[in-house]
Amino acid sequence: MATPMPGRIRVAAALAWKAHPVAAVGAAVLGVLGGLAPVATAWLTKLVLDALVRGDGFAALAPAAGGLALSGLAVIVLPHVSDYAKAQLRRSICLLIYDRLFRAVNRHPGLSRFETPGFHDTLRLAYESSHSAPDRLVVGALAIGQAVITLAGFTVTLAAVNPLMVAVIVVAALPSVRIQLVLSRKRAEVMWDITPAMRRQVFYGDLLTRPEAAKEVRLFGLGDHLRERMLGEVRGINRAERDVDRRALRSQGVMALLGSAVAAGGLLWAILSAASGGISVGDVTVFVAAVAGVQAALTAIVSQWADVHNALLMFGHYTDVVAAEPDLPVPREPAALPALRDGIELRDVWFRYSEEHPWILRGVDLFIPSGRTVALVGVNGAGKSTLVKLLCRMYDPIRGRITWDGVDLRDADPADLRARIGAVFQDYMDYDLTAAENILLGDLTADGEQVRDAARRAGVHETVTALPRGYDTMLSRLFGDRDEQAGVSLSGGQWQRLALARAFMRQRQDLLILDEPSSGLDAQAEHEVHTSLRAYRGERTSVLISHRLGTVRAADLIVVLSEGRIAERGTHDELMAMGGEYARLFTLQADGYATGSPDGPEDSLRTTTPSTRSAGR
Ligand SMILES: Nc1ncnc2c1ncn2[C@@H]1O[C@H](COP(=O)(O)OP(=O)(O)OP(=O)(O)O)[C@@H](O)[C@H]1O
Helix, strand or coil: CCCCHHHHHHHHHHHHHHHCHHHHHHHHHHHHHHHHHHHHHHHHHHHHHHHHHHCCCHHHHHHHHHHHHHHHHHHHHHHHHHHHHHHHHHHHHHHHHHHHHHHHHHCCCCCHHHHCHHHHHHHHHHHHHHCCHHHHHHHHHHHHHHHHHHHHHHHHHHHHHCHHHHHHHHHHHHHHHHHHHHHHHHHHHHHHHHHHHHHHHHHHHHHHHCHHHHHHHHHCCCHHHHHHHHHHHHHHHHHHHHHHHHHHHHHHHHHHHHHHHHHHHHHHHHHHHHHCCCCCHHHHHHHHHHHHHHHHHHHHHHHHHHHHHHHHHHHHHHHHHHHCCCCCCCCCCCECCCCCCCEEEEEEEEECCCCCCCCCEEEEEEEEECCCEEEEECCCCCCHHHHHHHHCCCCCCCEEEEEECCEEHHHECHHHHHHCEEEECCCCCCCCCEHHHHHHCCCCCCCHHHHHHHHHHCCCHHHHHCCCCHHHCECCCCCCCCCCCCCCCCCHHHHHHHHHHHHHCCCCCCEEEEECCCCCCCHHHHHHHHHHHHHHHCCCEEEEECCCHHHCCCCCEEEEEECCEEEEEECHHHHHHHCCHHHHHHHHHHHHHHHCCCCHHHHHHCCCCCCCCHHHC
């Protein structure tokens, strides 16, 4: 739910105070002095001029002249000091707000928030505006404070010379205030409306620039098509922004004309009054300064207020993200999750990604005994990866429950659960970091020996040591050392082995989840990895997903998922004897190898296998 405006102001003020109290107070004090300086200058100028006209001696003039020199100095110096304090404040707020924003993002233990477009847009706007919105809020509020002080000083000044003029200027400024507020709301609305287009623009831009996409973009000749689509988005964004700018230009132009007419009328009155002896020459100068000062202060207040208002609207995205409840409920006192003894049980588990999506799992009952290997097989979209995401508690079942030795996963802290799990997902990550860091991310507390050990087990140690800088080689074409060494990129299968090594880093793991762990490996490598995995799995509980049925035949239990339901279960021999879907698929693959069919085992599976991630690299 959106945080109300007063709440946002409170949050922004608290942020400024927390970020840098000295800079915040300094900026406020400098703002007050900066607001008073022009008024003091105008008054002192009047005093000096009137004294000169009266023919007073230097002694009588000296205090006012000295004061004038000082206030002139203040008018020149204060803005610089104030800018320094505000910049200091801005940097500190930026640091603090990034910290809070990403803490809030990390508070969501599950995935659902990241897959909700609305939240995604809010997050993006919060991130993009977080380095500017709070700063604009605080700096804008300080500028308003300063302008209010100047306004008050000049209003009193003006009232002393011509009270009617005060009323005329204020009334003339009122429509401008209203217009600025409407405009700032409109700008925030436009910003929200164009966010999806901006996301698409970034997406197309990424496709045109990312090395991963460059291959297909060239192969299919997509460059111009993608460029056009990106430009289409930019044109749409520009149109929306231009419409608001035009509105602003029209209304602000009218307001500027009105202000000039009022100022010209005032000047005429002052000159005529001075000519007829109604007011002094000093009064004319102070009057002219006051009219300009009041108008400038009102303009500053109005435009700053519009900016503050707009920043408040944008800041609302930050407060929304920070206030959002975790996507999965985490109990205050989570149940302990000791090492797995009996097993993990899914009892009548139903799941869909949202109410708009179809059911993906429909009443799954499954027991994964401790120390055993359970293989999940089934056609594309059967729900295998979804099931393992539920095991990691990336989502909670909509109905039914999953228990870990009898403890409902909903009662556990997801962090405790994940500390007990090692996993390689089908869509594992390649990190643009060094080879060692790519593995170390599996357990940040580990040392170099553990990293090498995991690499050996995943069969990637030799590959890594052969790299230009061994484990310290940057595995990135984007972030290589500019002068010395271009980054190195690995093959799909090598990346996959690194992901395996990362999963092996979890020392306390009780459950090993392998979702297509060898999809990108050559036959020899696949054989080695599976031998190594079998040895490594040892007594560990593991869940293995693979479309290559030869790799799952040794599993203690093979489960065939079909349209979210368990269609068959048993050992390889039992399922073959049953003569159902598993037997059909297995025979299809085996025949492909045996007959050397031109369709081959891989092709015969193409109706059922996913296009693996590495295949796309
Ligand atoms: N984040 C998501 N949001 C919405 N739908 C999703 C999401 N992830 C998966 N799905 C849908 O859920 C269904 C099951 O997907 P899942 O990845 O679990 O299948 P799978 O059995 O692992 O398939 P594959 O063999 O192709 O990897 C698919 O229809 C997919 O479109």
